[in-house]
Amino acid sequence: MATIYQVSELAGVSLATVSRVMNNNTRVSDKTKQKVLKAMAELGYQPNSIAQSLASNRSNSVGVLVSELHGPFFGDMMSAIEDTLRLEGKHTIITSGHSDEERECASIEFLLGRKCDALILHAEAVSDEYLLSLESRGIEFVLINRYIEQIKNRCIRLDNKQGGYLATQHLINLGHRNLAYISGPKWKQDAQERLQGHKQALADAGISFDEVLCFEGDYRQSSGSKGLDWLRAHAPEFSGVICANDEMASGVMTRARQLNLDVPSELSVVGFDNIIYASYLYPTLTTIDYPIYEMGRMAAKYILKQVYEKKNLDIKSVFVPKLKVRDSSVESV
Amino acid sequence: MATIYQVSELAGVSLATVSRVMNNNTRVSDKTKQKVLKAMAELGYQPNSIAQSLASNRSNSVGVLVSELHGPFFGDMMSAIEDTLRLEGKHTIITSGHSDEERECASIEFLLGRKCDALILHAEAVSDEYLLSLESRGIEFVLINRYIEQIKNRCIRLDNKQGGYLATQHLINLGHRNLAYISGPKWKQDAQERLQGHKQALADAGISFDEVLCFEGDYRQSSGSKGLDWLRAHAPEFSGVICANDEMASGVMTRARQLNLDVPSELSVVGFDNIIYASYLYPTLTTIDYPIYEMGRMAAKYILKQVYEKKNLDIKSVFVPKLKVRDSSVESV
DNA sequence: TTTAAAAATGTAAGCGCTTTCATTTATAGC
DNA sequence: GCTATAAATGAAAGCGCTTACATTTTTAAA
Numbered sequence: 016m017a018t019i020y021q022v023s024e025l026a027g028v029s030l031a032t033v034s035r036v037m038n039n040n041t042r043v044s045d046k047t048k049q050k051v052l053k054a055m056a057e058l059g060y061q062p063n064s065i066a067q068s069l070a071s072n073r074s075n076s077v078g079v080l081v082s083e084l085h086g087p088f089f090g091d092m093m094s095a096i097e098d099t100l101r102l103e104g105k106h107t108i109i110t111s112g113h114s115d116e117e118r119e120c121a122s123i124e125f126l127l128g129r130k131c132d133a134l135i136l137h138a139e140a141v142s143d144e145y146l147l148s149l150e151s152r153g154i155e156f157v158l159i160n161r162y163i164e165q166i167k168n169r170c171i172r173l174d175n176k177q178g179g180y181l182a183t184q185h186l187i188n189l190g191h192r193n194l195a196y197i198s199g200p201k202w203k204q205d206a207q208e209r210l211q212g213h214k215q216a217l218a219d220a221g222i223s224f225d226e227v228l229c230f231e232g233d234y235r236q237s238s239g240s241k242g243l244d245w246l247r248a249h250a251p252e253f254s255g256v257i258c259a260n261d262e263m264a265s266g267v268m269t270r271a272r273q274l275n276l277d278v279p280s281e282l283s284v285v286g287f288d289n290i291i292y293a294s295y296l297y298p299t300l301t302t303i304d305y306p307i308y309e310m311g312r313m314a315a316k317y318i319l320k321q322v323y324e325k326k327n328l329d330i331k332s333v334f335v336p337k338l339k340v341r342d343s344s345v346e347s348v
Numbered sequence: 349m350a351t352i353y354q355v356s357e358l359a360g361v362s363l364a365t366v367s368r369v370m371n372n373n374t375r376v377s378d379k380t381k382q383k384v385l386k387a388m389a390e391l392g393y394q395p396n397s398i399a400q401s402l403a404s405n406r407s408n409s410v411g412v413l414v415s416e417l418h419g420p421f422f423g424d425m426m427s428a429i430e431d432t433l434r435l436e437g438k439h440t441i442i443t444s445g446h447s448d449e450e451r452e453c454a455s456i457e458f459l460l461g462r463k464c465d466a467l468i469l470h471a472e473a474v475s476d477e478y479l480l481s482l483e484s485r486g487i488e489f490v491l492i493n494r495y496i497e498q499i500k501n502r503c504i505r506l507d508n509k510q511g512g513y514l515a516t517q518h519l520i521n522l523g524h525r526n527l528a529y530i531s532g533p534k535w536k537q538d539a540q541e542r543l544q545g546h547k548q549a550l551a552d553a554g555i556s557f558d559e560v561l562c563f564e565g566d567y568r569q570s571s572g573s574k575g576l577d578w579l580r581a582h583a584p585e586f587s588g589v590i591c592a593n594d595e596m597a598s599g600v601m602t603r604a605r606q607l608n609l610d611v612p613s614e615l616s617v618v619g620f621d622n623i624i625y626a627s628y629l630y631p632t633l634t635t636i637d638y639p640i641y642e643m644g645r646m647a648a649k650y651i652l653k654q655v656y657e658k659k660n661l662d663i664k665s666v667f668v669p670k671l672k673v674r675d676s677s678v679e680s681v
Numbered sequence: 682t683t684t685a686a687a688a689a690t691g692t693a694a695g696c697g698c699t700t701t702c703a704t705t706t707a708t709a710g711c
Numbered sequence: 712g713c714t715a716t717a718a719a720t721g722a723a724a725g726c727g728c729t730t731a732c733a734t735t736t737t738t739a740a741a
Contacts, residue, residue: 395728400729403727404730
């Protein structure tokens with residue numbers, strides 16, 4: 016592997032000059048520049064990124080923390096981030112935190128140990144204080160799907176409350192009055208917000224919220240099934256159920272089928288996220304679209320702008336959810 | 349950020365000694381070791397991984413190439429790899445190649461430029477020659493789901509042919525004689541092998557293979573739907589369809605429903621891969637289990653063994669597919 | 682004790698770049 | 712042609728580690 020030294024020798028210039036043409040910022044005469052470029056091509060020179068990092072104190076890598084590496088939601092998020100960063104020659108180091116405080120923390124420190132220039136975090140379990148402490152440590156980062164007032168400009172988020180509102184309003188508009196809700200884990204911010212939106216929609220329609228119509232799931236398929244069972248056992252009758260994500264909605268539909276409860280004629284189901292296979296389910300799932308790809312892209316842009324000084328990037332921090340009506344919800348009879 | 353120099357000063361030893369306790373391989377007396385450890389703790393010292401990499405000519409990072417960052421299949425693969433490598437303090441740089449020769453190539457060179465110690469590749473589009481050239485460049489890598497005779501020990505793969513065989517045999521055993529097949533893109537090795545298995549199973553059952561019962565899809569949901577339409581328009585009657593992956597099978601089921609064709613009573617469907625939501629579909633999908641998580645883990649182990657000299661790791665290169673019977677396939681009437 | 686071998690520790694030369702500062706060369710106004 | 716200034720280039724000092732080799736200390740056999 017050729018080094019900068021060999022290039023400088025072949026081109027008959029100093030190291031500094033070669034370095035300059037590589038980082039084509041400083042003024043180098045066009046003539047020498049061509050000489051250097053020619054030498055580089057001749058030697059098939061590739062700068063050693065490790066050495067660059069050490070000397071410039073910049074690794075050109077950004078660390079990403081997701082909850083899980085699998086799952087359609089995070090897949091889209093990672094895709095968006097990697098696509099965007101790669102175009103600028105930055106690389107993406109991905110870790111998963113499994114929604115666990117300790118593991119999220121360990122992942123973040125791991126990324127920092129790797130000298131990432133910045134972090135993009137989908138951190139669920141770690142405390143606000145910890146995140147704020149990153150800020151005071153001078154670490155560059157951006158949060159996806161989390162809101163902390165003190166650092167709101169670092170938060171790329173969806174208006175989850177509005178999403179919860181839309182989902183519930185949709186069923187109310189279809190004439191449903193008795194609605195069940197399957198929530199995500201209540202310690203998660205997005206779960207809380209979605210539930211708030213649900214309550215608000217009920218209130219605005221003059222329907223009172225009933226605790227017994229609300230089941231706390233864990234965002235996984237199985238807890239949708241479990242939730243439906245629990246609700247049927249404990250709650251008064253209901254004609255529709257709103258789920259805080261699509262996977263639980265899928266669980267509800269699966270279980271409903273086992274119970275010979277027809278979706279949507281006997282039970283309308285609404286999900287949240289609009290993950291790819293929401294439209295593969297039967298019936299296809301009415302849900303709230305979460306523009307995670309766009310948000311991932313935006314997070315990457317934020318970093319490009321703040322850390323890598325790319326100009327002309329408009330940063331938008333709050334995204335608006337949209338109702339996606341499909342076959343799993345119909346008018347109440 | 350404390351450096352090794354400050355540690356050495358505080359501990360009253362030389363740089364070399366500090367370095368030695370960090371890489372706790374060489375002999376350092378227990379007494380000095382404790383002194384150094386204490387100094388490190390006191391300073392909150394974290395080694396600079398970039399400097400380590402430069403000095404040791406080892407980045408402790410492994411590059412991973414997948415086709416897509418999203419999708420349940422690659423999600424599991426990445427999970428497995430990251431989980432395994434992280435335990436050893438290695439990090440994972442992920443890129444996607446989108447099944448496109450140029451992009452796969454660019455990704456690989458990108459990873460190499462980042463000085464990855466090794467690569468784990470799910471390369472579909474790049475040529476055998478290119479991959480062989482990596483070998484001769486002295487690059488450490490392992491291939492997932494691809495077989496090249498000359499470097500077979502670097503290939504972690506599933507017996508795709510056997511999988512195709514099992515899927516078809518399953519329907520034959522259920523009494524089906526008229527079977528359609530929806531293949532993946534024929535230029536992909538796994539698609540070819542799966543189709544071979546299908547043909548073999550037909551042959552072993554004394555059924556002749558009919559080109560017109562075989563549709564070439566692109567592994568995506570939509571081409572399953574398209575395939576079903578095409579087959580119904582062009583092929584003789586069939587009571588079962590084997591799909592080269594689950595997504596296309598899902599497409600078939602969706603389209604069948606639209607056509608009022610009942611699965612499984614009028615059409616048995618079998619998929620391949622056993623991705624997570626194969627069991628969420630309705631009816632739940634009979635499929636071939638692809639132990640991608642185990643294979644990802646194995647690829648990572650291969651690297652740990654070959655590149656990072658971890659001992660006591662058994663490497664297994666060929667994995668065996670298993671039939672997973674669910675509700676989408678029944679006896680032929 | 683004496684001494685040779687083994688164990689522990691230190692010295693210093695890189696790893697391949699970036700970047701500050703000094704020096705040389707070109708440019709232009711007179 | 713001669714300066715004053717700007718532009719281009721070069722020299723060299725790091726960045727924070729690892730590691731070959733040299734040196735010192737310990738251990739144990741004679």
